[in-house]
Structures are given as C-alpha cells and as structure tokens.
Amino acid sequence: MIKTRFDHAHQIFLHSFRPHLSSLARHNFLITSYIKNNQPKNALKIYAQMRRMDTEVDNFAVPSVLKACGQILSTQLGKEIHGFVVKNGLDGDVFVRNALMQMYSECGGVESARLVFDKMTERDVVSWSTMIRSYSRNRLFDRALELIREMHFMQVKPSEVAMISMVNLFADIANEQLGKPMHAYVIRNWNTGQMGVPITTALIDMYVKCGNLASARRLFKGLTQKSVVSWTAMIAGYIRCNKLNEGAKLFVRMVEASVLPNEITMLSLIIECGFAGAIELGKQLHGYILRNGFAMSLALATALVDMYGKCGEIRNARALFDSTENRDVMVWTAMIAAYAQANCVNQAFDLFVQMRNIGIRPNEVTMVSLLALCAEAGALTWAHGSMLI
The missing domain is CATH 1.25.40.10 (Tetratricopeptide repeat domain)
Incomplete structure (x- = not known):
C-alpha cells in the first residue's frame, strides 16, 4: 500500500513538474535531489520505479543510485546494480566505474573496488584517489602506498582531493618521511598563499600525528583563513603533545575569532584529553558543552x-x-x-x-x-x- 502511494505521488509529480523535460530527465532530477537532501532510500525507490516502468536508466542516473547504496551500506543492492550496469553496457563509462568503486569502498568491499579499478581501460584522477581512499579507510596502508607509487610512475597529477587522501594516509601511519615529500610537492604546485585550507589542514594534522608540532604551528600561522577544522587540528595537536596551556589558550582564541567549535571539534579534543590524561582541560571542555547548548x-x-x-x-x-x-x-x-x-x-x-x-x-x-x-x-x-x- 505504501509503495503504491509512493508511486502514485511521484507519477503526479513527474507529470506536473518541469513538463518540458523527458521522463528520464525528470526521474534523474528526482534521484539527484533525494541524494543531495540525504534521502538515499527515496532515491532508490525512484530507481526501482524506473525499472518497474521500463524507463531507461542511463549513465547519469547510475552514479547517484550507487551513491545511495553506499550511503545505506547495501552491498547486495549495489551488486545487483553492478550487474545491471554490465548487462546494459554502461560499465565503459569512467564516471559509472568510479561510482562503483566508491560504493564498494563505502560498503567495505575493497577487493571488489580493486577489481573494478583493474578492469578500467581509462582512469582519471578520481579513479586513483577513490582507490587510495578505499585502502586507507580500511587501513590497508601498504597497498595504498603501492598505488601512490604507481600513480606517480604513471605521471598522473593528483588533484587536491587526491593529495588530501594521501596526506591523511601518511598521518594515519604517522610517517613524516613520506609526508614531507608530499608537502614539498604541494609547495611546488601551489604558492603558499594559494594552498587551500583543506590541504593545509591535512598537512597540519599529519605533522601533529608525527609529533612535529613546530611544522604544524608554522602551517597554521600561515593560514590567512582558518576553518574550524584547522583550529581543531592545531588545538588537538597541542593536547596530544601535552602542551595543555597552549591548547586551552588556542581554544579561547578560536572562540574570540568568532569560529565556534562544533560537535566534531569537541569530540576530537575530548578524545585527545583522554589519551593525554588531561582531566582538568577535559572538565573545562565538558563545561563548555553544557553551557553552550550542545x-x-x-x-x-x-x-x-x-x-x-x-x-x-x-x-x-x-x-x-x-x-x-x-x-x-x-x-x-x-x-x-x-x-x-x-x-x-x-x-x-x-x-x-x-x-x-x-x-x-x-x-x-x-x-x-x-x-x-x-x-x-x-x-x-x-x-x-x-x-x-
């Protein structure tokens, strides 16, 4: 009954909204809209409706549908869509293959993601960075490093997103020896003033986790625009290195700069306090949470x-x-x-x-x-x- 109501409601919508668009385009619009609004189950209902109605499913719809599978961690449905993709000759599209890799990665299917990667005749920088992130997310650091070396050998220039994935990998394994060349690569390809906040923040986090607080501090001071993530990384670094007074002072400076900590900030700092045994600072952060309506x-x-x-x-x-x-x-x-x-x-x-x-x-x-x-x-x-x- 519920499915019937859903189908009926969307039939009305599809025939009344943007009538100049084809049925396929309107369905694709709905799927994309649901994904953007974090409603993956509704996006998948639209996909199921398209299949029941024998509406064409093209290479624009498939990546969004696969993203929905990844969001709800449905490997089974993802595999069914993968089969549909192969059967209908959509697997030659690089965007579809990247989406397949991302879906398998989010569902923990690293080997399935790698099979898709290996079968690609054409790879873009997203393909490489998706596979590297997949290995990193599943803590297969040696294989991620191997892929980075292969990427360098193939002379594929990484995007900022790919470089952030690599720097995050070096942070996770606390390997400054590998992280420093990546920092040098970033400097060669961007002027210091042009380095984005995300890549700089990733470098700060890497140096912090490698115990190099001085390099992290220099990068932080060089940021003309500091995001809440940048502040969080630097404060967490002070706590991790047992510089509790400096960490507390920087937290106050962040608030005074009208950069308000969010839940992730508080989580990160409280976790660091636990590892550092910094009970007094931890209590102050707990008090801040209670006073500020978290x-x-x-x-x-x-x-x-x-x-x-x-x-x-x-x-x-x-x-x-x-x-x-x-x-x-x-x-x-x-x-x-x-x-x-x-x-x-x-x-x-x-x-x-x-x-x-x-x-x-x-x-x-x-x-x-x-x-x-x-x-x-x-x-x-x-x-x-x-x-x-």
Missing part, C-alpha cells in the same frame, strides 16, 4: 565517559553514563572499559550482564576490555563462555 549526542557521551574513565574519574564517568538516554553499545562499552581500567571487576561484569539482558550485543572493543580484566582477575573461563553466548 545536544548530548551518543558520540559525545561516549567520548566523555571514555575520557573520565581513562583519567580515573569513575564516579564522573558513571554519572554521565546514568544520565545518557537510549544508550548504544558504544556508551556501554566505554563505561565497561572505564571499570576495567580501574580494575573494578564486579562492576564491569555486572554492567556487561545488564547490557546483554536488555538485548545489546557486545562488540569487539567490549570483549577486549573484559578479556584484559579477566586476565587480571583470573576469570578467563567466564569471559570465554560469555563470548560464545
């Missing part, structure tokens, strides 16, 4: 519980845990990990049992925390039994 999302709650746990503030961690509504496995795991770190064996196991009793399945992080605690408490048999349940 919605206490599950991600923020998890980060705060984790931060308090890592800093040994079990009571604060538990108070925040208890005040969090609709807790997911990540929040439960953060609290269990906090108890485990404090060697509170009974509390950790009790919480684990509560979590299981309400139907929340533990993830790998939950079990690692419990196993570490069991090793200390001599309760490995109990833990092994729980993992098998």
Whole structure:
C-alpha cells in the first residue's frame, strides 16, 4: 500500500513538474535531489520505479543510485546494480566505474573496488584517489602506498582531493618521511598563499600525528583563513603533545575569532584529553558543552565517559553514563572499559550482564576490555563462555 502511494505521488509529480523535460530527465532530477537532501532510500525507490516502468536508466542516473547504496551500506543492492550496469553496457563509462568503486569502498568491499579499478581501460584522477581512499579507510596502508607509487610512475597529477587522501594516509601511519615529500610537492604546485585550507589542514594534522608540532604551528600561522577544522587540528595537536596551556589558550582564541567549535571539534579534543590524561582541560571542555547548548549526542557521551574513565574519574564517568538516554553499545562499552581500567571487576561484569539482558550485543572493543580484566582477575573461563553466548 505504501509503495503504491509512493508511486502514485511521484507519477503526479513527474507529470506536473518541469513538463518540458523527458521522463528520464525528470526521474534523474528526482534521484539527484533525494541524494543531495540525504534521502538515499527515496532515491532508490525512484530507481526501482524506473525499472518497474521500463524507463531507461542511463549513465547519469547510475552514479547517484550507487551513491545511495553506499550511503545505506547495501552491498547486495549495489551488486545487483553492478550487474545491471554490465548487462546494459554502461560499465565503459569512467564516471559509472568510479561510482562503483566508491560504493564498494563505502560498503567495505575493497577487493571488489580493486577489481573494478583493474578492469578500467581509462582512469582519471578520481579513479586513483577513490582507490587510495578505499585502502586507507580500511587501513590497508601498504597497498595504498603501492598505488601512490604507481600513480606517480604513471605521471598522473593528483588533484587536491587526491593529495588530501594521501596526506591523511601518511598521518594515519604517522610517517613524516613520506609526508614531507608530499608537502614539498604541494609547495611546488601551489604558492603558499594559494594552498587551500583543506590541504593545509591535512598537512597540519599529519605533522601533529608525527609529533612535529613546530611544522604544524608554522602551517597554521600561515593560514590567512582558518576553518574550524584547522583550529581543531592545531588545538588537538597541542593536547596530544601535552602542551595543555597552549591548547586551552588556542581554544579561547578560536572562540574570540568568532569560529565556534562544533560537535566534531569537541569530540576530537575530548578524545585527545583522554589519551593525554588531561582531566582538568577535559572538565573545562565538558563545561563548555553544557553551557553552550550542545545536544548530548551518543558520540559525545561516549567520548566523555571514555575520557573520565581513562583519567580515573569513575564516579564522573558513571554519572554521565546514568544520565545518557537510549544508550548504544558504544556508551556501554566505554563505561565497561572505564571499570576495567580501574580494575573494578564486579562492576564491569555486572554492567556487561545488564547490557546483554536488555538485548545489546557486545562488540569487539567490549570483549577486549573484559578479556584484559579477566586476565587480571583470573576469570578467563567466564569471559570465554560469555563470548560464545
């Protein structure tokens, strides 16, 4: 019934809106509009409707439909569309192939993405950067580096997006030796004043993760326009390198410059405080969240519980845990990990049992925390039994 209503509503829309457009163009317009408005399921309904009506699906519609599959992580549907693409001779289009690679990458199908990449007779810079990002996202760093070398050998000039992917890769593996040549390449191809904020921010993040705070600071100071991401990367760098006063001062400067931190900023800084054991700064950031009307999302709650746990503030961690509504496995795991770190064996196991009793399945992080605690408490048999349940 719902599907019938949906089809009927869109038939009315398609016949009344932009009547000068062909049926194919109007369907494509709808699919693209749904994707832009983050409604992938509705985009896929339009695609299904096109197939039922035997409306042509062309190489303009397919990339958007594949993007929708990636957004909802539907490998099965993506594979079905891949089959349709091959059957209808659309697989020769570089944009379609790039979209296939992106879909497989987002769904965790790295090898499927690579098969598409290897079969391409024509590759553009997007093809290369998509495959590099796919390897990086799945932490297959050696294969990403191998592809970067091949790209260089083939004399393919990377776009800014591709270079950001590469710099992010070097940041993830904390390899300044590889990152510096990329920085030099950027300088050779852009004047310092022309370097975009995204690539500069990626370089700042790379130097921070490699422990080179001086180079990160120079890049940050050279930015004439600083985005919230740039500020976040630099503040996080100070915290990571245990320069807590400098980090706090820079946070104040950011706010004074009318650059307001967003949830990602607060998440990044709280996580860094947890790793650095910077409890006082962490509490100040928690206070800022409460004073400035941030919605206490599950991600923020998890980060705060984790931060308090890592800093040994079990009571604060538990108070925040208890005040969090609709807790997911990540929040439960953060609290269990906090108890485990404090060697509170009974509390950790009790919480684990509560979590299981309400139907929340533990993830790998939950079990690692419990196993570490069991090793200390001599309760490995109990833990092994729980993992098998």
